[in-house]
Amino acid sequence: MGKVSNEVMKEIEPGIRNLVVALNGFDGLQTTDSCEGHSNRGEDWEVCFNVEHSEAGWFALEFVAWAANDCRHAGKGISLIATSPPPYLNGPGASLFFMLDGRLADSPDEFAEFLLRMKDQYFDLRSWPAEP
Secondary structure (H helix, E strand, O other), rough: OOOOHHHHHHHHHHHHHHHHHHHHHHOOOOOEEEEOEEEEHEEEEEEEEEEOOHHHHHHHHHHHHHHHHHHOOOOOOEEEEEEOOOHHHHHHOOOEEEEEOOOOOOHHHHHHHHHHHHHHHHHHHHOOOOOO
16 A cells, blocks of 8 residues: 555646645555545545555554544544445445545645644654554
């Protein structure tokens, strides 16, 4: 999981690209879909992603959840949503995915900058003590 190829990057809308890159910079996260939003239709921006079934994936999800909630408490219209189609479509354990959703007034670039700044400051798994 993780990085996005240059070919795929060309297909990502410019208004959401920085957030896609920021999310894919976490070990254990992989974006699957994104939309920069469309003001003429009143649509918000969103980025969908999967989480690897690993300690790194779980830690990354916790961190993104904290960041989204912190922004929400500060009055930003950013939400982290867990969702799933019916399990019979993909099979148990392969249906769950996550979506960051934001109002057009709340820039995905600003959220990406916040996420990366906080990641640089606090998200160093090497500094966390190992479990006994």
